Amino acid sequence: MTLRYAVFGHPVAHSLSPRIHAAFARQQNLAMTYEAIDAGPEDFAKALAAFAAAGGQGANITLPHKQAALALCTSSSERAQRAGVANTLVRREGGWHGDNTDGIGLVRDLSERHALDLRERRTLLLGAGGAAHGVAPALIDAGIGELFIVNRTPDRADALADAIGEPGRVHTRYWDDLGNLGTFDFIVNATSAGREQGEMSLPMAMITSRTLAVDLSYGEAAIPFLAWARSAGCTQAIDGLGMLVEQAAESFNLWHGMRPDTAEIYAELSGRAVALATGD
Ligand code: NAP
Numbered sequence: 001m002t003l004r005y006a007v008f009g010h011p012v013a014h015s016l017s018p019r020i021h022a023a024f025a026r027q028q029n030l031a032m033t034y035e036a037i038d039a040g041p042e043d044f045a046k047a048l049a050a051f052a053a054a055g056g057q058g059a060n061i062t063l064p065h066k067q068a069a070l071a072l073c074t075s076s077s078e079r080a081q082r083a084g085v086a087n088t089l090v091r092r093e094g095g096w097h098g099d100n101t102d103g104i105g106l107v108r109d110l111s112e113r114h115a116l117d118l119r120e121r122r123t124l125l126l127g128a129g130g131a132a133h134g135v136a137p138a139l140i141d142a143g144i145g146e147l148f149i150v151n152r153t154p155d156r157a158d159a160l161a162d163a164i165g166e167p168g169r170v171h172t173r174y175w176d177d178l179g180n181l182g183t184f185d186f187i188v189n190a191t192s193a194g195r196e197q198g199e200m201s202l203p204m205a206m207i208t209s210r211t212l213a214v215d216l217s218y219g220e221a222a223i224p225f226l227a228w229a230r231s232a233g234c235t236q237a238i239d240g241l242g243m244l245v246e247q248a249a250e251s252f253n254l255w256h257g258m259r260p261d262t263a264e265i266y267a268e269l270s271g272r273a274v275a276l277a278t279g280d
Contacts (some may be wrong), residue, residue: 003032004055005255008048008069009062012036016269017060020127020248023268024260034084044068052091059089059096060248066130071100083134084163088251099254102131103138105247106188106216106240108112113242116212118186119143123208127190128156131216135190141206144186150175152191179203186212186231194221204232216240241270 007017013036021034039047044065050175051059066085070076073086075093080086086098110116111225123144125132140147147170151157157172164170168227173181193200194217202225207213213229215222218241226237245262253259 001055003030003057003255004051005032005034005058005060005171006037006051006056006067007034007060007062008037008039008044008051010038010040010044011039012062016244017062020245020265021252023265024249024252027260027264028256028258030191030256030258041065041068041266045072047070048089048096052096052169057091058251060251061087061089063130069096070098072096077234079103079137082163083130085130087134087135087247088137090254099251100134101247101250101254102134102243103136103141104105104250105245106135106214106243107138107142108246108250109215109242110212110238113246113262114236114238120145121185121212122183123147123186123188124181124184125149125188125190126200126202127151127192128153128160129190129192132190133160133163135188135216136160136170139188140164140166140169146171147256148173148184150178150179175201179205181206183208184211187214189213189215189217189225192217192221198247200225202228204228207232207234209233209235211236213237213238216239216243218244242266245269 003227007015015036017256018034021118025032066087070080070086080098080100083100086100088099088101090097104170118271149157149161149172161170212236213234215225218239222239229237245266249260249262
């Protein structure tokens with residue numbers, strides 16, 4: 001029987017996951033199918049159940065279903081529980097097992113592909129949605145210094161800080177206070193502002209030439225934040241394409257027990273990155 005995998009989202013036509021997983025499968029000589037399944041919030045649970053009934057063995061989950069997916073799992077990894085959202089499901093006897101590969105995907109991209117040392121970096125995380133929940137614990141585990149979380153809706157930043165549970169190291173601040181927080185060694189944009197063509201007001205004084213600026217988005221959605229960072233003097237500005245490929249590789253490994261080489265597909269996609277729609 002051919003192994004069957006899918007990404008669920010709404011919309012999902014933009015997703016690069018089918019292309020990335022097809023490349024991994026070719027590389028590993030694995031016969032599998034990987035399709036994109038568009039299901040609205042009211043249809044998601046039914047669509048996932050139908051996929052399982054038809055032999056689906058694993059799934060990636062993207063917006064807006066990451067939280068709902070975790071709730072539908074019968075078991076989940078510690079990193080999915082810490083994130084509160086699942087982006088990877090593995091079919092096990094008795095139900096779905098939920099995991100979250102976003103955090104490890106970001107850390108691998110930065111520390112392995114870009115050879116960056118994240119330790120002790122004074123860090124600002126912009127956003128407190130699903131992606132921020134996925135990456136914050138992994139950044140803490142990677143040894144960053146203090147973490148400041150700032151979100152347009154402050155309550156969500158507080159909830160994320162509470163979930164991390166390290167009050168001495170993790171702080172929340174209001175967006176309006178960004179100008180008073182000093183400089184950062186590492187700024188992560190985990191908002192969807194670029195994707196929604198929303199405006200973000202960010203003070204340039206937060207950046208020095210040594211600041212690492214990372215946008216989890218890629219393609220056109222990453223342009224405004226990365227352009228802002230460069231114009232403020234940042235010399236290292238990185239988009240989320242490498243994270244996308246690395247989180248996919250980690251999902252692939254969870255399903256098949258094989259870690260694919262990501263260099264080739266990353267090079268292929270980054271060659272035309274600006275033209276790509278964003279998503280995960
Ligand atoms: P989400 O759960 O919908 O959260 C969106 C976040 O963006 C919230 O914190 C929201 O603030 C904030 N936001 C939206 N518009 C804003 C604006 N105009 N100004 C300031 N803040 C704004 O989305 P998500 O899943 O976290 O995804 C966030 C981004 O990460 C997306 O662009 C997604 O494509 C990207 N991502 C990339 C990867 C990858 O592998 N590279 C993986 C996951 C996600 P409020 O709370 O105030 O609404």
